[in-house]
Amino acid sequence: MTAGRGDPELLDDLVGRSLGWLTEWRDHFRLPPDATTDADPNLTLKPLGELAELTQLIASCHPRADFRAAAQGLFTFAWRQAREGELFAELIRGEPHATYPVEIYGAFAQAGLRHPAVEELVLTTTGLRGWRVAREDHTRTLGVLNAERRIGLSQHAAFDAEFALTGLGLLPEPWALDRRAAYGVTHDVFHLTDWGRNRRRLAPEAAGYLRLWLPSWLENWLEEQLWDLVGELLAVAACLPAAPYDAAAWRRLADAQAGDGGVPETGAAPRPDDPTEAFRACYHSTLVTAFAGTLARIASEEAGTGPLPVRDAATVAGRTPCESEAAL
Numbered sequence: 001m002t003a004g005r006g007d008p009e010l011l012d013d014l015v016g017r018s019l020g021w022l023t024e025w026r027d028h029f030r031l032p033p034d035a036t037t038d039a040d041p042n043l044t045l046k047p048l049g050e051l052a053e054l055t056q057l058i059a060s061c062h063p064r065a066d067f068r069a070a071a072q073g074l075f076t077f078a079w080r081q082a083r084e085g086e087l088f089a090e091l092i093r094g095e096p097h098a099t100y101p102v103e104i105y106g107a108f109a110q111a112g113l114r115h116p117a118v119e120e121l122v123l124t125t126t127g128l129r130g131w132r133v134a135r136e137d138h139t140r141t142l143g144v145l146n147a148e149r150r151i152g153l154s155q156h157a158a159f160d161a162e163f164a165l166t167g168l169g170l171l172p173e174p175w176a177l178d179r180r181a182a183y184g185v186t187h188d189v190f191h192l193t194d195w196g197r198n199r200r201r202l203a204p205e206a207a208g209y210l211r212l213w214l215p216s217w218l219e220n221w222l223e224e225q226l227w228d229l230v231g232e233l234l235a236v237a238a239c240l241p242a243a244p245y246d247a248a249a250w251r252r253l254a255d256a257q258a259g260d261g262g263v264p265e266t267g268a269a270p271r272p273d274d275p276t277e278a279f280r281a282c283y284h285s286t287l288v289t290a291f292a293g294t295l296a297r298i299a300s301e302e303a304g305t306g307p308l309p310v311r312d313a314a315t316v317a318g319r320t321p322c323e324s325e326a327a328l
Contacts, residue, residue: 006245006300011293012064014254018290019058019070021261021282022051026074028279031081036090041100045091047283049104052078054291056111057195062294063301071290079108085115092121097130099144106147122151132156138165139184142191163192168206174213179229182217185210186232189239196295199239207240218249227256228265228285235292243299250296253289258282263289 029051035044051074058071082088085108091101102125105118125131126148135141141162148155163169167181168188177185189210193199202210214237221229230253237244258269262282270281 006296006303007247007250008297008300010250010254011297011300012067014250014257015058015062015067015290015293015297017257017261018263018286018293019067019074019261021263021286022055022074022290023070024260025262025279025283026077028276028283029078029081031087036087036094043280045100045104048078048081049100049107050284050287051075052082052104052107053195054287056107057197058290058294060111061197061298063297067294075111079113082108085113085118089115089117089121092118092125096121096125096128097133099131099135099140099147102126102151103143103147106150109152110150119151122153126153126156137184138162138169139167139187139191142166142188146191146194163188168192168210171205171209174209174216177213177217179226182221182229183232186229186236189236193239195291196235196239196298199241202239202241210236211240211244214244215246218246222249222252224266225256225268226266227253227263228288231263231285231288231292235288235295238292238295238299243296243303245296245300257289262286 029048031044031048032039035041039045055071055074055078059068059075062068062071079085082104085105088101088105091098095101102122105115105122108114135144141157142159145155145157145159145162166188167184172181189202190196192201194201214233218230218233221233230249234246234249234253237246253263256269257263262269262278263285264270264282265285270278272278272281
């Protein structure tokens with residue numbers, strides 16, 4: 001990995017084709033009629049939430065207006081699928097202790113999209129004793145705390161204290177990092193930096209640890225052809241100070257992208273007869289590729305030309321457009 005400008009042409013090609021695939025397959029993010037009752041949220045609400053989270057970042061931060069417009073269209077689609085917030089009110093009423101409705105709603109709230117009933121409900125549910133029960137892991141708790149911050153709620157735990165107990169916070173032995181732990185580390189970075197909007201939150205010790213070991217981790221997962229995790233690790237690299245750019249890893253990821261713009265989660269591009277199966281095999285890794293390419297493109301612009309131009313109302317004097325007041 002080397003610091004400095006990346007390859008804007010390659011990054012733009014990756015992001016543009018990924019957004020094209022996501023737009024082409026947009027209808028597969030549609031929620032079924034039973035989304036708030038019997039449907040599996042991992043197959044319905046989780047994909048929609050990931051679409052909202054990552055396209056909102058791209059729509060706010062990418063240097064190219066056409067990519068921002070494409071991402072904004074996908075983000076608007078996700079809000080409409082959420083019935084402009086009514087979906088979250090129903091979910092919270094049905095599962096008052098569940099965190100995922102609040103986490104997904106937080107992505108919309110950060111963009112200024114609010115729903116009065118949800119705002120009233122979360123004031124009550126996040127104050128319940130059951131809400132303060134520890135999540136399945138500390139990384140997930142960081143996501144919940146970020147959602148509370150985005151909505152404007154009092155955080156139910158201290159963010160820094162929770163981060164200190166995460167995989168990244170504990171700086172574990174890097175040679176023992178398995179697949180699950182690697183995903184945990186990437187999400188520790190994403191929650192800490194608000195998905196790359198506030199990269200200055202990475203402490204020098206954590207940033208140095210990541211800079212030292214990312215090349216080895218990338219080499220491992222490139223060999224495994226786990227493109228989803230490769231994309232997340234490249235996104236983490238773009239969050240580091242003087243963001244290092246691994247040209248070989250980016251080229252390998254670009255080579256894995258199919259002609260239609262989809263990026264398989266692992267191995268070669270799938271060719272299943274079932275469109276739903278094809279969608280599930282590619283949607284997350286394609287989203288991650290667009291997200292990582294956006295962060296790397298921003299880092300490339302900063303390295304080569306200084307501060308990025310003003311792009312939207314979220315820009316605050318002295319910060320990049322990804323570093324709004326709410327993220328500080």
